[in-house]
Amino acid sequence: MEKQFNDLSESRQQQLMAFDRLLTIMDELREQCPWDRKQTMDSLRHLTIEETYELSDAIIENDSPEIKKELGDVLLHIVFYAKIGSEARLDNGFQFDIKDVLDGICDKLVSRHPHIYGDFVADSEEAVKQNWEKLKLKEGNKSVLSGVPASLPALVKAMRIQEKARGVGFDWDDKRQVWGKVEEELAEFKDNFNIETGEVLDQKEAEGEFGDLLFSLVNYSRFVDINPETALERTNKKFIRRFQYLEEASKADGKSLAEMTLDEMDEYWNEAKKLNA
Structure with a gap:
């Protein structure tokens, strides 16, 4: 009522x-x-x-x-x-x-939470997630992955794809297995380069292996409770702060970035790091 x-x-x-x-x-x-x-x-x-x-x-x-x-x-x-x-x-x-x-x-919230509004028993977050995906399939979704928007940024999409697959049990058992996959993908990526000259042996193949490497790193991030999008954005913001310090501090000293060497720039960069900028 x-x-x-x-x-x-x-x-x-x-x-x-x-x-x-x-x-x-x-x-x-x-x-x-x-x-x-x-x-x-x-x-x-x-x-x-x-x-x-x-x-x-x-x-x-x-x-x-x-x-x-x-x-x-x-x-x-x-x-x-x-x-x-x-x-x-x-x-x-x-x-x-x-x-x-x-x-x-x-x-939708009521129907997707039968452990609250029905008689389904879910004693863990993982059980709730797995039942959520099963309910969506019963509601008419043709694929577990159909709920991932096509327009999502690639990094976020990779994370959501993996979370959806995990929801129906398609996932690694141990994070050591996932790290092994990261190392395997890194080795396959490196195989596409001539280490001595830096030449790319096969650009298309290298791109594919780089994508596999990123995907495996996103996978590992889930196992250590790191959101890859948040982690990368925090690094972006940190780089911006330090670079802007480099610009402002060098300008205050009467220097021009266009005329500075990389070693000179590094001095300001290290100052920014010490200031925790």
């Missing part, structure tokens, strides 16, 4: 009122603002991707105020898409609104 508004706690009432305020503002903007009236799902798509990456950056930086702000931007986009969906009846008869979106995710 659904709860009545007055039966809810004060904090839940405030949450629902805040959400109602956002829905009301969205209705008003869609009706009155020339920019908002013009938007379509296609025009919003690239903006949504940008907002998602900004949220990701805030999470990596552990910046709580920024996380709150970016979550608001992402939530606005969800409400915006639902508003556009509710108007689709005027064009092709296909329609949904924010209630349909919320009901859909609630129904």
Whole structure:
């Protein structure tokens, strides 16, 4: 039985009122603002991707105020898409609104958690994941991997592919086996080069082996609880900080990067490392 508004706690009432305020503002903007009236799902798509990456950056930086702000931007986009969906009846008869979106995710969460809302027993995170993939297949997915978006960045996609395969038991038993695979792929990659001259013997083959090496490293990262996307992005940010220190410090000393030797640049780079930049 659904709860009545007055039966809810004060904090839940405030949450629902805040959400109602956002829905009301969205209705008003869609009706009155020339920019908002013009938007379509296609025009919003690239903006949504940008907002998602900004949220990701805030999470990596552990910046709580920024996380709150970016979550608001992402939530606005969800409400915006639902508003556009509710108007689709005027064009092709296909329609949904924010209630349909919320009901859909609630129904899915209940059906995907039979260990909470049913009689299935799952006493570990791994058991939950494996049953999740089995349920998705029962719901009509033709492949365990069909839930991996084709447009995902390659590194994230590799991780998700491996997680999906693990969900049905297709995985290594021991991380030592996985590390052995990393070493095997590294040796096969090296075989495509003349070590003395640095010449690539077969460019296409080398590319394939490099891909295999990266895939195996992503695989190993799962076994040691490292998110490869997060790890690489932290390294990207670290490199940017140190390089910008190199630029600023050398400029302050009246030097030009274009005229400096690599050894001179390394002095500033090592300074940045000592400063933990």
